[in-house]
Amino acid sequence: MKNAFLPKLQNTDTIAALATPPGRGGIGIIRISGALAPIIAQHLTRQLPHPRHASLCHFHNRQGELLDQGIALYFPAPHSFTGEEVIEIQGHGGTVVMDRLLQAVLELGARPARPGEFSERAFLNGKIDLLQAEAIADLIDSGSIQAARSAMRSLQGEFSKKINELVEALTALRSYIEAGIDFPDEEIDLLADGQVLHRLAHLLQQVQQILAQAQQGSLLREGMQIVIIGKPNTGKSSLLNRLTQRETAIVTDIPGTTRDIIRDSVNLDGMPLHITDTAGLRDTTDPVEQEGIRRARLALQDADAVLLLVDDREAEEAQTELPVEVPLQIPHLLLCNKCDLSGQPPGFVTEHSLRLSVKTGAGLELLYDWLKRCAGLQSQAQTESGGALMARRRHLEALKHAHLAIENSLEQARAGYNELLAEELRQAQKALGEITGTVTSDDLLGKIFSEFCIGK
Ligand SMILES: Nc1nc2c(ncn2[C@@H]2O[C@H](COP(=O)(O)OP(=O)(O)O)[C@@H](O)[C@H]2O)c(=O)[nH]1
Ligand SMILES: [Mg+2]
CATH class of the missing domain: 3.40.50.300 (P-loop containing nucleotide triphosphate hydrolases)
Incomplete structure (x- = not known):
């Protein structure tokens, strides 16, 4: 699933960043993503690591100085987190060592990644949807076991699945109603068959339930x-x-x-x-x-x-x-x-x-x-069986918006205004699409990903 609506953001730069927290640690990881990644690795380690195998390597800078030794991992596109060519370098986790390694990678042609840029690329390349990208940030930031659990469920796609199911049901209902509008001769009496009202009521109930779970998740966050x-x-x-x-x-x-x-x-x-x-x-x-x-x-x-x-x-x-x-x-x-x-x-x-x-x-x-x-x-x-869904304010807003639109559509259906009913359903669908990122704007994306940490 490619997100074809944003090709102009597709970045050909190769980016790099420290993926572990700065400071002292047993190991430190530098992540590189983009077309140049394998070439950089080849310079750095003198041979391209075998795909998806841990290779013990020596890391050199461009001048040939030996900086560190450690593990290099190569994830060829598209089977990587970002969907691009990805190299991960695991060296010794010291501030100076990591600084020098990153410097060497930048000298070989990468540029420093912006906060959240790896996740943004994963989203743009269709590896994850917006809800999952946000779940990664929420999982990292979670301050309680419950928050971590619900972020993990979102990352696994549970929240997205619920939203996608709703969107599918909405789409099906819309095409049924629009067929009724487009072919009035066939006299599909939308009201008389009772199906529309029944399906709308069911949709409303589903949105209500997701909203309640999202509200719980929002409290955790x-x-x-x-x-x-x-x-x-x-x-x-x-x-x-x-x-x-x-x-x-x-x-x-x-x-x-x-x-x-x-x-x-x-x-x-x-x-x-x-x-x-x-x-x-x-x-x-x-x-x-x-x-x-x-x-x-x-x-x-x-x-x-x-x-x-x-x-x-x-x-x-x-x-x-x-x-x-x-x-x-x-x-x-x-x-x-x-x-x-x-x-x-x-x-x-x-x-x-x-x-x-x-x-x-x-x-x-x-x-x-x-x-x-x-x-x-x-x-x-409750948490284990469809409890809190890690939700942000923007998810709640969109869900409330969808809820209102479905409520209105129920009213229009009762009054027999099929065109207005179809329009309300379109609004509901749009609001839900904003949650997973199938409908979105550059501004929103910029805002969401800029709040991530660097290297993520
Ligand atoms: N004996 C006792 N005094 C309390 C208790 N809670 C508050 N107070 C006292 O009640 C007075 C008013 O408390 P305060 O917190 O300023 O009340 P407020 O006006 O509602 O904000 C203070 O002298 C407190 O020490 C309590 O559980 N027991
Ligand atoms: Mg007082």
């Missing part, structure tokens, strides 16, 4: 936005400090201490938690505090989870009167704090309320468990 809200003096700032183990927010027993939004981040089993402490929610005439409360409400809109704090001694009234509306679809937990003062034991009171003491730490581990559950970190069974 981007982290979870947690917003702490509650009345003044319930211990919100204390909780932020507890979770981040830093004195980020000022804690006093004076109600209204926190008047602005305070944010800090911490890692929970490799997943970033971005925690926002807010001004206490109460009726006030103080304009600064009012602004703080307005910002607290705003922060709620971006939250992945909401922690609503109350004083355990007032928990009963508090349960019935939430100070703000927490959007229902956002997971939220009522935290009945200061159980050291109320004298009640820590623990879950109901599924959605947890009694704890931020001050003593009693019940805090249950809060951590809840947060992990929220992010899907603990649902291992």
Whole structure:
């Protein structure tokens, strides 16, 4: 599968870069890709290594000086990572040795690779799709076992397969509908046969499921936005400090201490938690505090989870009167704090309320468990059977776009507007194509690959 839409980017330069991290190590690897790679290897090692065999070689520079000895590997095109001629040189992993080896390779005609350029070439030569290219970067950057697992699944093509299946179903449906439009004489009554509505509903369901899995994956990658809200003096700032183990927010027993939004981040089993402490929610005439409360409400809109704090001694009234509306679809937990003062034991009171003491730490581990559950970190069974899909913001945007278009198409189908229905399906198909890279722009590609590390 060649990506024929981008031939002008096809680069004939031969590129080279250090593929291992700079610094000291047992070995260091330099990767060379492009038409000149075998010629460079021949100069460097005095003989072209046998394809796909590890050959022990001496490496010389152009002036004939012996720089190092190690292994050279030759992957002839197109059976290489990039699809081009590729040479890998494994030398001793020292800064000076590697610098000199790379210098020798550059003197022989390669140029330094840009970040992500090897993966970009692999994509352009149809070796991997865009989702898989991104999965490589995500696998390298993953901060938890779960993130690594879901990146690996994307790299294996699981995410791409789901998207491609959707695109195929969309294409089939589109041609069916367009046939109905083009040959009205045949009187294919699209509505009457019920098939279209049925297939659309099924498509919608599929997109919804992928979107949910992608949202989980996005949490693993981007982290979870947690917003702490509650009345003044319930211990919100204390909780932020507890979770981040830093004195980020000022804690006093004076109600209204926190008047602005305070944010800090911490890692929970490799997943970033971005925690926002807010001004206490109460009726006030103080304009600064009012602004703080307005910002607290705003922060709620971006939250992945909401922690609503109350004083355990007032928990009963508090349960019935939430100070703000927490959007229902956002997971939220009522935290009945200061159980050291109320004298009640820590623990879950109901599924959605947890009694704890931020001050003593009693019940805090249950809060951590809840947060992990929220992010899907603990649902291992789910992760193994089609759980989180390592997704980026752009994937989510495209999936939401496709979802909306299919929703609209269902409406058009019900109303019997076949042309509009076909157009919505085309939109959905385009949005999905952006995910795997069958429909894309140079700008997007440049942006995606520039975020990779060099040598990848
Ligand atoms: N006894 C006790 N006091 C707490 C607890 N959590 C917070 N506090 C105290 O409650 C007061 C208000 O805390 P703060 O974090 O500033 O509340 P905020 O206004 O909601 O941010 C401070 O004096 C804290 O030390 C707790 O679990 N137990
Ligand atoms: Mg506070």
